Amino acid sequence: AAGVIQxxxxxxxxxxxxxxxxxxxxxxHDTVYWYQQGPGQDPQFLISFxxxxxxxxxxxxxRFSAQQFSDYHSELNMSSLELGDSALxxxxxxxxxxxxxxxxxxxxxxxx
Amino acid sequence: xxxxEEDPQALSIQEGENATMNCSYKTSINNLQWYRQNSGRxxxxxxxIRSNEREKHSGRLRVTxxxxxxxxxxxxxxxxxxxxxxxxxxxDGGWAYKYIFGTGTRLKVLA
Numbered sequence: 001a002a003g004v005i006q007x008x009x010x011x012x013x014x015x016x017x018x019x020x021x022x023x024x025x026x027x028x029h030d031t032v033y034w035y036q037q038g039p040g041q042d043p044q045f046l047i048s049f050x051x052x053x054x055x056x057x058x059x060x061x062x063r064f065s066a067q068q069f070s071d072y073h074s075e076l077n078m079s080s081l082e083l084g085d086s087a088l089x090x091x092x093x094x095x096x097x098x099x100x101x102x103x104x105x106x107x108x109x110x111x112x
Numbered sequence: 113x114x115x116x117e118e119d120p121q122a123l124s125i126q127e128g129e130n131a132t133m134n135c136s137y138k139t140s141i142n143n144l145q146w147y148r149q150n151s152g153r154x155x156x157x158x159x160x161i162r163s164n165e166r167e168k169h170s171g172r173l174r175v176t177x178x179x180x181x182x183x184x185x186x187x188x189x190x191x192x193x194x195x196x197x198x199x200x201x202x203x204d205g206g207w208a209y210k211y212i213f214g215t216g217t218r219l220k221v222l223a
Contacts, residue, residue: 004154031209042200042216043155048209055209090154098142098162098204101211103154 002026004104006091012110013081021076021107025093031055032074033101034066035090043090049074081111118201118214126222131188133217135201136181142204144177145211146186149198158186158199193223 005024013019025032031050035043045058049068060066063081068074078085088108092101118135125131137144143162147155161168161177161184168175174187188195198218202211 033209033211035213042213045210045212050209058210088152092155100145100157100160101147101155101202102157103147105154106152108152 004091004093004102006089006104006107008107009105010108010110012112014112015081015083017081017111018077018079019081019109020078021089021091021109023074023076023091023093023104025072025074025091026095026102029093029095029102030072031094031097032068032072033092033094034060034074034076035092037088037090037106039087041087046076078109081109083111085109086111118199118217120217121215122218122220124220124222125191127191127193129191129221131191131195131219131221133186133199133219135184135186135214137184137201137203137205137212137214138182139203139205141179141206144175144184145202146173146175146184147200147202147213149200149216151198155200188219191219191221193221195219196221 007022033048034046037043046060048056052068066076088106090106092103145160146158149155159170172189177184198216200216201214
């Protein structure tokens with residue numbers, strides 16, 4: 001069965017650079033969530049989209065932006081990267097309101 | 113503030129024993145979900161319990177929900193070494209598009 005695809009899986013950037021993470025949800029899933037997980041931390045909710053519209057926002061820095069495109073894939077753009085942005089970034093999708101979330105394997109961002 | 117808090121933060125047991133993890137949350141919910149995460153990997157959905165349910169089973173998993181105490185527990189029976197992972201609860205806090213994860217319990221099952 002198709003799963004949530006995230007790319008790239010690993011990314012190394014310098015401070016103040018920009019990074020873009022991509023997420024391809026499971027077909028027919030209309031909701032996408034982005035989470036950030038630091039080492040040994042719980043996943044922190046960043047932002048979500050439903051039917052290509054932003055539906056909720058969490059502790060996402062102003063330096064970050066995201067959108068969902070017409071084909072339902074989503075991109076998380078991160079600018080002016082800081083050392084503290086080093087983390088695993090997960091995307092999840094769901095097909096049912098209040099249903100389970102299906103997670104991708106994550107994108108590991110390292111900021112040097 | 114953290115929506116979900118879990119205890120214990122770490123748990124080490126022998127294979128064959130039962131493992132119980134608890135989760136507390138602060139606001140009303142529509143459902144509560146439990147997820148498992150192997151180190152550095154994606155989260156895998158285990159079980160979902162709705163606010164009008166009190167108990168749910170799935171294989172060796174048993175989840176209870178007490179909405180009056182705003183708490184849930186996950187019981188893994190007859191644990192195996194392969195159950196070694198971090199376990200998180202997640203709550204919707206009444207919103208459909210914002211699941212908040214608890215701090216997680218790191219379970220280690222010794223063979």
